[in-house]
Amino acid sequence: MTRRTDQLSLGAFLYPTGHHIxxxxxxxxxxxxxxxxxxxAELARIAEAAKFDLIFMADGVGTRGTDTEALSRTAxxxxxxxxxxxxxxxxxxxxxxVGFVATASTTYNEPYHIAxxxxxxxxxxxxxxxxxxxxxASEDExxxxxxxxxxxxxxxxxxxxxxxxxxxxxxxxxEEDAFLRDKDSxxxxxxxxxxxxxxxxxxxxxxxxxxVARAPQGHPVIVQAGSSEPGKDLAARTAEVxxxxxxxxxxxxxxxxxxxxxxxxxxxxxDALKIMPGIFPVIGKxxxxxxxxxxxxxxxxxxxxxxxxxxxxxxxxxLSAYPLDGPIPEVTETNGSKSRQKLLVDLARRENLTIRQLxxxxxxxxxxxxxxxxxxxxxxxxxxxxxxGAADGFNVxxxxxxxxxxxxxxxxxxxLRRRGLFRxxxxxxxxxxxxxxxxxxxPAHAAVAAE
Amino acid sequence: MTRRTDQLSLGAFLYPTGHHIxxxxxxxxxxxxxxxxxxxAELARIAEAAKFDLIFMADGVGTRGTDTEALSRTAxxxxxxxxxxxxxxxxxxxxxxVGFVATASTTYNEPYHIAxxxxxxxxxxxxxxxxxxxxxASEDExxxxxxxxxxxxxxxxxxxxxxxxxxxxxxxxxEEDAFLRDKDSxxxxxxxxxxxxxxxxxxxxxxxxxxVARAPQGHPVIVQAGSSEPGKDLAARTAEVxxxxxxxxxxxxxxxxxxxxxxxxxxxxxDALKIMPGIFPVIGKxxxxxxxxxxxxxxxxxxxxxxxxxxxxxxxxxLSAYPLDGPIPEVTETNGSKSRQKLLVDLARRENLTIRQLxxxxxxxxxxxxxxxxxxxxxxxxxxxxxxGAADGFNVxxxxxxxxxxxxxxxxxxxLRRRGLFRxxxxxxxxxxxxxxxxxxxPAHAAVAAE
Numbered sequence: 022m023t024r025r026t027d028q029l030s031l032g033a034f035l036y037p038t039g040h041h042i043x044x045x046x047x048x049x050x051x052x053x054x055x056x057x058x059x060x061x062a063e064l065a066r067i068a069e070a071a072k073f074d075l076i077f078m079a080d081g082v083g084t085r086g087t088d089t090e091a092l093s094r095t096a097x098x099x100x101x102x103x104x105x106x107x108x109x110x111x112x113x114x115x116x117x118x119v120g121f122v123a124t125a126s127t128t129y130n131e132p133y134h135i136a137x138x139x140x141x142x143x144x145x146x147x148x149x150x151x152x153x154x155x156x157x158a159s160e161d162e163x164x165x166x167x168x169x170x171x172x173x174x175x176x177x178x179x180x181x182x183x184x185x186x187x188x189x190x191x192x193x194x195x196e197e198d199a200f201l202r203d204k205d206s207x208x209x210x211x212x213x214x215x216x217x218x219x220x221x222x223x224x225x226x227x228x229x230x231x232x233v234a235r236a237p238q239g240h241p242v243i244v245q246a247g248s249s250e251p252g253k254d255l256a257a258r259t260a261e262v263x264x265x266x267x268x269x270x271x272x273x274x275x276x277x278x279x280x281x282x283x284x285x286x287x288x289x290x291x292d293a294l295k296i297m298p299g300i301f302p303v304i305g306k307x308x309x310x311x312x313x314x315x316x317x318x319x320x321x322x323x324x325x326x327x328x329x330x331x332x333x334x335x336x337x338x339x340l341s342a343y344p345l346d347g348p349i350p351e352v353t354e355t356n357g358s359k360s361r362q363k364l365l366v367d368l369a370r371r372e373n374l375t376i377r378q379l380x381x382x383x384x385x386x387x388x389x390x391x392x393x394x395x396x397x398x399x400x401x402x403x404x405x406x407x408x409x410g411a412a413d414g415f416n417v418x419x420x421x422x423x424x425x426x427x428x429x430x431x432x433x434x435x436x437l438r439r440r441g442l443f444r445x446x447x448x449x450x451x452x453x454x455x456x457x458x459x460x461x462x463x464p465a466h467a468a469v470a471a472e
Numbered sequence: 473m474t475r476r477t478d479q480l481s482l483g484a485f486l487y488p489t490g491h492h493i494x495x496x497x498x499x500x501x502x503x504x505x506x507x508x509x510x511x512x513a514e515l516a517r518i519a520e521a522a523k524f525d526l527i528f529m530a531d532g533v534g535t536r537g538t539d540t541e542a543l544s545r546t547a548x549x550x551x552x553x554x555x556x557x558x559x560x561x562x563x564x565x566x567x568x569x570v571g572f573v574a575t576a577s578t579t580y581n582e583p584y585h586i587a588x589x590x591x592x593x594x595x596x597x598x599x600x601x602x603x604x605x606x607x608x609a610s611e612d613e614x615x616x617x618x619x620x621x622x623x624x625x626x627x628x629x630x631x632x633x634x635x636x637x638x639x640x641x642x643x644x645x646x647e648e649d650a651f652l653r654d655k656d657s658x659x660x661x662x663x664x665x666x667x668x669x670x671x672x673x674x675x676x677x678x679x680x681x682x683x684v685a686r687a688p689q690g691h692p693v694i695v696q697a698g699s700s701e702p703g704k705d706l707a708a709r710t711a712e713v714x715x716x717x718x719x720x721x722x723x724x725x726x727x728x729x730x731x732x733x734x735x736x737x738x739x740x741x742x743d744a745l746k747i748m749p750g751i752f753p754v755i756g757k758x759x760x761x762x763x764x765x766x767x768x769x770x771x772x773x774x775x776x777x778x779x780x781x782x783x784x785x786x787x788x789x790x791l792s793a794y795p796l797d798g799p800i801p802e803v804t805e806t807n808g809s810k811s812r813q814k815l816l817v818d819l820a821r822r823e824n825l826t827i828r829q830l831x832x833x834x835x836x837x838x839x840x841x842x843x844x845x846x847x848x849x850x851x852x853x854x855x856x857x858x859x860x861g862a863a864d865g866f867n868v869x870x871x872x873x874x875x876x877x878x879x880x881x882x883x884x885x886x887x888l889r890r891r892g893l894f895r896x897x898x899x900x901x902x903x904x905x906x907x908x909x910x911x912x913x914x915p916a917h918a919a920v921a922a923e
Contacts, residue, residue: 045653045660052653052660056595056685062565082584084683089663096660101651101685104592107561111596114513114562131580133533133616141555144507145562164679165584200552202496202503207774209496209503209547212540228615232535234507234552323658 029407029442030414030456031434032122032264032297033068034077035061037103038096039421040301042330042384043321045096050421055102058111064423065112068119071430072444074455075120075151076112077244077264077416078105082129083162091329106138113146120452122151122244122262127184128177129157129166135184136191136231143236148451151242152188153264154255156181178251183222185243185259190218192240194230196463216465238453239461248276257283261458262295264416266389268368270402273298273390273411295413295456300403301386303393303420304428311393318420319381327380330387331365345377364388389418396432403433404442414456480858480893481865481907482885483573483715483748484519485528486512488554489547490872491752493781493835494772496547501872506553509562515874516563519570522881523895525906526571526602527563528695528715528867529556533580534613542780557589564597571903573602573695573713578635579628580608580617584678586635587642590692591684599688599902603639604695604715605706607632629702634673636694636710641669643691645681647914667916689904690912699727708734712909713746715867717840719819721853724749724841724862746864746907751854752837754844754871755879762844769871770832778831781838782816796828815839840869847883854884855893865907 037054038045045052051060068076081099086092092100105123113121121142125135135152143150156177157163163171172180199214218229245252245260256263257280267273281291305311324345331340331349343350349369365388369379385391392399406412419425437443453460461467488505489496496503502511519527532550537543543551556574564572572593576586586603594601607628608614614622623631650665669680696703696711707714708731718724732742754769756762775796782791782800794801800820816839820830836842843850857863870876888894904911912918 043658046655046658048655052655053651058565058596058598081683082588083679084681093661093663093666094658096653099683100661101646101683103595104588104684107557107589107592107596110558110561111565114509114565129582130585131617134581137533137555138558141558144554145509145558147509161679164677166582167677169677195552200504202547204497204499204503207494207497207545207772210544210551212544215544226615226618226620228534228612230535232532232550232552233555321658 025408027457028444029403029412029437030074030295030297031443032075032077032414032416033064033073033426034079034299034416034418035064035422036079036097036418037422039425040097040385040387040418041318041420042095042097042326042387043318043323044421046321047318047421049424051423052096054422055096055100058103060423061103061108061112062115064426065116065119067423067426067430069116071434072447073119074414075122075452076109077122077153078109078124080105080124080126080155081159081162082126082157083159083165085159085161086329087161088325088329088332091325094323094326106142110142110145113142113149118149118447118450120149120151120242120455121146122153122242124153124155126155126157126162127181128172129162132184132187132225133191133227133231136188137233139241140192140231140233140236143238143241144233148237148453150236150238151244151262151452153244153246154181154185154260155246174249175251178255180224182255183224185255187218187220187222187225187227189240189259190220191227191229191231192236193464194218195235196465197235197239200234235463238451239463242452242456242458253280253283256280256294257289258287260294262297262456265296265298266364267298267411268364268390270406270409270411273406274409277410277412293458295458297414297416298406298412299386299389299418300415301389301391301418301420302399302429302433303385303391304396304399304432306395308394308398311395315385315393319384322381322384327377327384330384331376331380340376343376346375349374349376349379385420386418396436399433400436400440403437404440407442476859478908479895480854480863480888481525481746481748482894483526483528483865483867484515484524484877485530485750485867485869486515486873487530487548487869488873490876491548491836491838491869492769492871493546493548493777493838494769494774495872497772498769498872500875502874503547505873506547506551509554511874512554512559512563513566515877516567516570518874518877518881520567522885523898524570525865526573526903527560528573528604529560529575531556531575531577531606532610532613533577533608534610534616536610536612537780537783538612539776539780539783542776545774545777557593561593561596564593564600569600569898569901571600571602571693571906572597573604573693575604575606577606577608577613578632579623580613583635583638583676584642584682587639587682588684591643591682591687594687594689594692595684599904601687601689602693602695602713602903604697605632605636605711606697625700626702629706631675633706634675636706638669638671638673638676638678640691640710641671642678642680642682643687644915645669646686647916648686648690651685686914689902690914693903693907693909704731704734707731707745708740709738711745713748713907716747716749717815718749718862719815719841721857721860721862724857725860728862744909746909748865748867749857749863750837750840750869751866752840752842752869752871753850753880753884754836754842755847755850755883757846759845759849762846766836766844770835773832773835778828778835781835782827782831791827794827797826800825800827800830836871837869847887850884851887851891854888855891858893
């Protein structure tokens, strides 16, 4: 294998108070982050000053879970926080280079709204928008959208496939140069460069055109996170970034080559899709300082919160019926998020963990790659993931905010730069240029180019 | 009648290139306004520096009309422009005092999304958000949302009534002081101060809670624009501002007393609802300069555009089948926007206008109050509307942008101030405080207060 010559990408995954389940209780954490705009404005400035590719926002269209004892003690189950598209639009106005990826569900939205809002954000930010396409897998979300139960996995993905096609089709309803705006002749747009969509499918009928001009990036960047079989196929066909969760480099490499290998089937090159696993770094000047920092935050986890985290992540199985210090029971596959579930059970089996040990183990990274150590130790591993085909970059999940992000920027980013692994300045102005992704030509032009 | 002692409110109604149908062709107009964020940022700064109450954005979830000859010559039929919630969120980050009212349809949205986005904007802006609640009346919008035809008027309003209740209910799912965020005890919120909605109605089933904390204003301000009978009833029950269209002070006064008179039925005082008619001002140092400015922009109207404007405004009647210089034919009531239709027909009958004269007559204000004159003449009339019960303020519709707004700020605002009719500075920081609207207490507290 020849050493790769590109640099890795970095996302700042901003969960309000941080990614650790007890983050908000940390003395340095901004406990009211979910409704403190100044907090997010500061984080965006930090990420941009450090030349991050993007800021990433997860989303849920409802508070997750009904266990009040646990929920009332946590800040991260979408209990109360900004809605991503409004928040990232506001942050776009305060920044000039960093990209913005907002999560929006295909299960309880209409494609016209989604195509329009992301095209609008792409114009507001002058080409820095990305859409993290997800399906909604929780009962709590269903009950906010006229249903008693959530939509089955297969149907969610069928709808998501069609949804993605409609959104991309709407983004193509105007050619790049459709808007002449010629004051003398009075021609505002060239009708020959408008293309109605006239989509009629199983889930959607959408005529178009989109009432936003073609996005500065052609299309906002499409991001996905699902790692089930239908999720990987959808990503191989439509995604340009995958945000993924792996505990080990072996798993990450297997996933990386699996997904990259699927691209050719859709006529795409392996470079057209960037894979960015999550990383939950706890950084210390020494290894023992890092471990102490980690223990300090682990101790803030209330047992009800830890247990409820596993319940949520393990689908519909109620673990509170089992002894806390015993092994996790057999888990049957449910209608929930299958990939997340399998990950957890595999982890417990591999490391022989009790229920309590499992919740302590995943409370930080919640299924993602957790690494506690010195900057050198952490960057050694990031480098290995990057150069051996496990990752094209990382979505950084700070344990608590804002300190977890400033720690990363002050200690990890310089070490990455010393090794030539991360940019010292932005080369371009769009999210696509940061990520090294091609800007899609309008199909009318792409066809001409191919002739 | 005693002279009123309050001051009038001003909204800056920002249509991308301005409100005149040919605005974009004006030499001073920003022709690419619909995708030029810097243009809007500048307008927002101008409105805030002049101490406007709010910036108002209309919306359509689709381009209006299918007449390509006309559409390709216009910038204002929602052909290509920013989506309001993303745009206003971005502008909120650049301002500190001015309010933001975004239009969002109840016909092709889900109440959970709307409640959430406006609560989020209210947090981002620290209490400056308002929602203009509308129904979607056009076939073009229907066809972007899985339908062949648009929803009938009565059904739209039935859905809108329930929609408004669900949104307000969701805004009440958290009490003001629900979030304790007590790091020592580990209690993030007090479960007794969370109130599930558990709404089960004809159109919606929504459990809640909203996953955004209670809005800084309690509720974002609710604005409405409908003036049909069901529209006026909905407004009297739920609205706090009405944006309305009247050609004459008599019509405006009749509407004003009609709507204010309906409030008592819903246990509300007349002060709880502010009525802000649209005003389309063409300002000159002399009356003849103003008339010249008006003629200059009128001459930019292409006949296809003028005619199509009437077609759109007159519902489903195709006026191109009738002679341009003949009278308008009998118009039968359609499923479209009834109030707007009636307004037009009444105007043509009253002034005995031909089709061409009618389109020239309404091309500017498009059914709103158009006034061409000196600052003294314009302010005389605004004052009369304000003090004789025709208006609590005005939604200013500049003919073209940005110059139409700067004209208003430089010439009308100082004259309003000279007469004590408009503030010289903001007294408060929220949209409610600018408008003189009470902040709704949470029902749990309101009940205690009433005991």
